[in-house]
Amino acid sequence: MEEAKLKLTDVHKRFGSKVVLNGINLTVPKGKSVVVIGGSGTGKSVMLKSVLGIVKPDSGSIEVDGEDVMRLPANRKEEVLKKFGMLFQGGALFDSLPVWENVGFGLIQGQNMRRKEAKEIAIDTLAKVGMGAEVGELYPAELSGGMQKRVGLARAIATAPEIIFFDEPTTGLDPIMADVINDLIIERVQDLGATTLSITHDMASARKIADYIAMIYKGEIIWYGKKEDVDHSGNEYVDQFIHGRAEGPIQMEILKP
Amino acid sequence: MNIFAAVGRVVLALLAETGRLAVFAWVGVSHLLRPPFYWRQIGQQMLRIGYFSLPVVALTAFFTGGVLALQIYYGGDQFNSETIVATIVALGITRELGPVLGGLMVAGRASAAIAAELGTMRVTEQIDALSTLSTNPHKYLVVPRLMAAILTLPLLVFIGDVIGIFGGFIVGTQTLDFNAGVYVKNTYDFLEYDDITSGLIKAAVFGFIIALMGCFHGFNSKGGAQGVGRATTNAVVTASIFILAANYVMTSLLFSS
Numbered sequence: 483m484e485e486a487k488l489k490l491t492d493v494h495k496r497f498g499s500k501v502v503l504n505g506i507n508l509t510v511p512k513g514k515s516v517v518v519i520g521g522s523g524t525g526k527s528v529m530l531k532s533v534l535g536i537v538k539p540d541s542g543s544i545e546v547d548g549e550d551v552m553r554l555p556a557n558r559k560e561e562v563l564k565k566f567g568m569l570f571q572g573g574a575l576f577d578s579l580p581v582w583e584n585v586g587f588g589l590i591q592g593q594n595m596r597r598k599e600a601k602e603i604a605i606d607t608l609a610k611v612g613m614g615a616e617v618g619e620l621y622p623a624e625l626s627g628g629m630q631k632r633v634g635l636a637r638a639i640a641t642a643p644e645i646i647f648f649d650e651p652t653t654g655l656d657p658i659m660a661d662v663i664n665d666l667i668i669e670r671v672q673d674l675g676a677t678t679l680s681i682t683h684d685m686a687s688a689r690k691i692a693d694y695i696a697m698i699y700k701g702e703i704i705w706y707g708k709k710e711d712v713d714h715s716g717n718e719y720v721d722q723f724i725h726g727r728a729e730g731p732i733q734m735e736i737l738k739p
Numbered sequence: 740m741n742i743f744a745a746v747g748r749v750v751l752a753l754l755a756e757t758g759r760l761a762v763f764a765w766v767g768v769s770h771l772l773r774p775p776f777y778w779r780q781i782g783q784q785m786l787r788i789g790y791f792s793l794p795v796v797a798l799t800a801f802f803t804g805g806v807l808a809l810q811i812y813y814g815g816d817q818f819n820s821e822t823i824v825a826t827i828v829a830l831g832i833t834r835e836l837g838p839v840l841g842g843l844m845v846a847g848r849a850s851a852a853i854a855a856e857l858g859t860m861r862v863t864e865q866i867d868a869l870s871t872l873s874t875n876p877h878k879y880l881v882v883p884r885l886m887a888a889i890l891t892l893p894l895l896v897f898i899g900d901v902i903g904i905f906g907g908f909i910v911g912t913q914t915l916d917f918n919a920g921v922y923v924k925n926t927y928d929f930l931e932y933d934d935i936t937s938g939l940i941k942a943a944v945f946g947f948i949i950a951l952m953g954c955f956h957g958f959n960s961k962g963g964a965q966g967v968g969r970a971t972t973n974a975v976v977t978a979s980i981f982i983l984a985a986n987y988v989m990t991s992l993l994f995s996s
């Protein structure tokens with residue numbers, strides 16, 4: 483068994499009476515890429531936010547390099563959170579700052595790097611996601627949705643974090659750019675030894691970037707395995723999801739006419 | 740429905756909100772004097788909260804000084820009015836009307852702007868993104884606004900004091916035909932150092948209230964554009980009420996001895 487970089491054990495979270503995470507168990511091995519698939523509203527984003535302390539879980543444990551972050555004192559927790567980078571599903575770019583400063587934000591504020599130096603790194607990182615230096619001077623509101631996604635991605639990787647979360651990195655991108663992003667994620671894992679946890683609905687992307695795939699359903703991980711095994715998982719929920727069938731054990735919560 | 744239950748619920752909600760506000764204020768204050776300091780942010784906020792409020796405060800003070808002179812003249816005994824008008828204008832402006840009206844005008848401008856900006860950042864997950872970039876949102880967003888408002892409000896009010904007294908002077912010498920030299924001399928003779936400093940101390944407290952209410956309601960806004968709108972309204976209303984209440988308390992403390 484490989485060394486676990488991140489380990490969630492029996493994590494529960496509810497909002498009011500709505501149970502969102504119902505005992506999540508998930509291990510992300512060091513230097514590997516785990517992709518979580520699952521339907522809309524099943525708690526994928528809430529799971530990532532729980533690890534980052536943005537959402538406070540009701541119970542369970544979240545271990546990073548063997549340390550339970552939920553039980554650490556605040557200052558130590560801040561140190562542990564420095565290991566993470568996150569691409570938000572909605573981008574969450576700082577709209578009062580130009581693009582390059584968004585990308586360099588973690589370097590300038592988090593690592594006290596000089597602005598000039600941080601700008602150079604920001605421009606380099608933007609180039610990696612296929613954007614020229616001139617984009618760096620624009621503001622987020624002046625970008626298309628797909629461009630915003632790529633800036634969010636650049637911001638998540640600019641500080642070279644040990645663990646990177648990608649919340650739907652390829653949603654809203656054209657197929658070619660989506661594949662560029664897939665390659666980029668693979669490069670992060672292989673060249674820099676980063677550990678990644680991604681969420682996606684895009685099976686092509688999942689097949690390409692994953693070492694392991696996990697499926698979440700109703701706040702629980704119902705299947706976890708090597709990506710090669712996803713096609714013969716023997717799990718009818720997984721089969722229904724990867725083939726995108728409306729008929730099956732997963733019933734969408736919509737009113738049929 | 741039980742009326743006691745309903746009243747109880749409202750009281751409990753109010754207490755919970757007060758508790759949250761107290762905790763929020765404490766976190767803000769506790770970060771106020773601890774590094775790192777975001778000087779660039781502080782400068783920017785001083786410009787926005789202080790400098791750009793100057794026209795509003797100046798106009799308010801000017802007309803208040805003028806109307807005060809008219810009312811004292813018409814309402815009072817015309818005998819000895821040359822002394823009475825000058826001194827009451829000076830005392831009224833520096834002790835009460837300068838800080839209170841200035842504070843209320845800035846509350847309308849700055850609390851609203853702060854709540855709208857931070858509220859939008861909250862609902863678009865920008866505040867969450869800050870913490871994933873090793874930046875404490877309270878330090879980066881709340882502290883610069885608190886500091887800027889506490890520092891600039893006294894300056895604004897001092898300028899307002901001068902302009903308010905000048906407004907009284909203009910009305911006194913132009914409309915009421917007072918002698919300019921005598922008016923100025925009367926103002927000088929009766930105005931004491933404490934009258935001005937008490938007003939400036941009040942202004943600093945009002946600055947704290949203005950920034951705190953803007954930040955608190957912005958930070959706690961939820962539910963999209965409507966939520967941000969509600970946060971903005973609540974910020975202005977609560978800031979105004981707290982300013983008036985704090986003013987009463989401070990007047991009774993500062994002038995009792």
Ligand SMILES: Nc1ncnc2c1ncn2[C@@H]1O[C@H](COP(=O)(O)OP(=O)(O)OP(=O)(O)O)[C@@H](O)[C@H]1O
Nearest residue numbers: 497500502520521522523524525526527528529571
């Ligand atoms: N702050 C919150 N307050 C209340 N409910 C919330 C909150 N955040 C998320 N939820 C609820 O939790 C559930 C899961 O949300 P989540 O964002 O994790 O879904 P998801 O799996 O990421 O879906 P998608 O694929 O559409 O992004 C949703 O039903 C949502 O309404």
Ligand SMILES: [Mg+2]
Nearest residue numbers: 526527571649
């Ligand atoms: Mg999501």
